[in-house]
Amino acid sequence: MSLPVLSDRPAMRFAQSDAPLPLYITEGGLPAALTEAQVAWAKAQGFTGALGQICVLPDAEGGLSAALFGWGSAASRARGRFHLARAATALPEGVWSLQGDLSSAASEEAALGWLLAGYAYERYAKAAAPKARLHCPAGLDAARLEAIAAGEALTRDLINTPANDMGPEELERAIKDLADQHGAELKSIIGEKLVEKGFPLIYAVGQASPRAPRLVEMRWGSEGPELTLVGKGVCFDTGGLNLKPGSSMGLMKKDMGGAATVLGLAHMIMALKLPLRLRVLVPTVENAVSGNAFRPQDVYTSRKGLTVEINNTDAEGRLVLADALAYADEENPDLVLCMATLTGAARVALGPDVPPFYTDDEDLAAALAEGAAQVADPLWRMPFWCPYEDKIEPGIADLDNAPAGGMAGSITAALFLRRFVTETEGFVHFDIYGWQPSAAPARPKGGVGQGARAILAALPAMLGLPA
Template sequence: MTDTAPSLPPLLPAGTSGIPISLVAKDGWPRIEAGLDAAQRTYAGAIGFAAKPGQVALLPAADGTLARVLFGLGETDAAGHDRLLAGKLPGLLPPGTYAFADAEAPAEAALAWLLGSYRFSRYRPAGPERPRLVAPEGIDAADTDRIAAAVALGRDLVNTPANDLGPAEIEAAARALAERHGATITVIAGAELERDFPLVHAVGAASTRPPRLIDLTWGPADAPRVTLVGKGVAFDTGGLDIKPSAGMLLMKKDMGGAAAALAAADMAMGAGLRLRLRLLIPAVENAISGEAFRPGDVIRSRAGLTVEIGNTDAEGRLILADALALADADAPELLIDFATLTGAARVALGPDLPAFFTEDDAFAAAFEAAGRAAADPVWRLPLHAPYASLLASKVADLNNVSGGPFAGAITAALFLRRFAPSTKGHVHLDLYGWNPSAKPGRPEGGEVQTARLVYALLKERYPAA
């Protein structure tokens, strides 16, 4: 994966000279307008600048060079205001060095800028040189760069097609992360999985690219234990319950949970948080061959529960089940799993709003608050216990699907909960992992949803010493 390492331009040192950018809220425009010279006021008026969201004005100096940038934020207290709006700027400005002159939330604006600077350039040139931003005075520039670089790493992984990113390449990305942060890593692969991780083995057995269970640990052994689990399905054909062609077009992103977990772990380790971090990634390709698992098969999981396979296209919950059983045995204080799991969650909440599930009401409130603080929102759905009966099997402890059209995201979460019964602080995230259209700071393509949220939560709970 070395050739996919992201090249995101970091912030320039604070104090570096740059063309000033005023981030202009609608109610602040009169004040900023009054501070312009007469020629600039006339020019802004002539082009109709009114601080509308995303509106930009490039104000010339007397010699014709660019003297100042005005960028409209609109009504910043409006319900639909996009806090990452400044992420549009790298795509609007000519190459050069810029600095925020007026910004009410400079750290957030700087992060938005960096997130909007991302380009996936593995297969074609990245395009023209990108503008650079000077770190605003008073912000933690290293932390901002760390977050943006981790997001870029995750986006690169999701955007890389399956011919160049399989289970081995997911492992390589985890190993590179471990080496960079001084973490330890062990991997169990291929036939060795069958005894202790039978569900992971079954899902990945049909592929010529062996499945694996990646286990990374970092931090002092006596620190609070936090475990992240990421679904690493490098490509999902659906297995013998094969998807239609249209359903496979974006299945390179079915390892988006692993990418988000890797990104969150990268942020946490880079910040030196006071925790004992464990990262588990079951990495597979759900393919079709004579070795494929079948509808109607019954497989005994790592936890000892027998699972009847009602649908081979519900493979993500199977590999997560074995990983969660391993995590639960370690008694972590927090257990967070990330997965591109169900279409039902997308139908309910759309592509931009991941669903999350937890039994801990206090933790749910803190989780939502962290999402709001990080501009990385989520929405809680219920673990409605009576729906567990929909997973009943006549021949096994449970089925991997409900067999009906209702409550698909909830039944998937209830299935997973069976495999981590001892961990109260467990959150399951059902995310999309993709931006279907470009938004400020969120280019079209792979996205590591919830990674910034989780980092914000961990940073608050386990600050660096």
């Protein structure tokens, strides 16, 4: 059964209509365009313009004529995102057109949120799609927003698929489907050939599983700056011999969320035909338990030549990324972006909504911060704190994959990864969660992309591309 990625989802596309119904966005007073009867109806329904409040207006025959959506105050809107997505799931069937004094950025967020509200994961059970459709607001690029929504749908589909149907081979197949769609080139290194080709850490993590580990590489584009995306593809993480408790293992189908997110971003880039050379590297494994599993205090020599002592087999993500980042670094691309569901420490520090990112480049950091704010895709910069470097140096080897003490876990993981990117000046690491713990507007409970839209918005500044 092939993975249903990038399927045609009408609810995630803009509708075409010559006469869409007006959906008035209002903060307080009622729109001047309403008739006296509509004003009376809205008041009788108790419509005040509070955030998320919806009032459907009838015509003289009792059919639909328009609707009101409360935009609330700036303070209330600051407590969330994609507020208009509530209308997508609450309004009756029809094609609707936004009417109101929204800024371009607010209009784009509203329109994208509406599209994202049409997402449902339907591999194993059907879900009712919203019947209300949106006419693309004037001045917005419909094709761009639909490409972003499709990339996000791909990310969510991949994360939501359980590990019995999403192992390394299945993830490779999904990447091949994506490559075929966009005319990209694909190659893979599988099983023991990883050792022969110089990827010992990837093989070490995945060797205990009957599902062979692999490194999947996709290339697209022939001109422009080179962008390399590296995504952690641990399809399930038992913790290895440092076995996770059941409460920590329950969500480990999402441990390939970094790979899923870079693939969603890659779709956006290729669908929009950005003028760059794209390289995607996905080290994909299953961290399992068997007699040949890698062990605590084993020492491996990485592709970079750095030796690594294994002090916790549950800190496996940084190991597979280390070999992939060293491989990326060998080409000295213009920019390397690494995405991974890497540490619980990041969640403790910033919660599920706000992923930290790490970079030494002030211009890259500023571009990402601006892009995150522009498209409502929050990120927060954390430091490569050099005084903690000694925490990842165990003495018996060059590096320790799991420093003792438990403090600054996201920072020390980022410092570990930075050791494998020495030739490339532009490097950013994202420690994402990739999961929506409870439903929110435009984000049902389950897999979710984080950072991809912010990166997309920041790429022109980061790589000198046309805006």
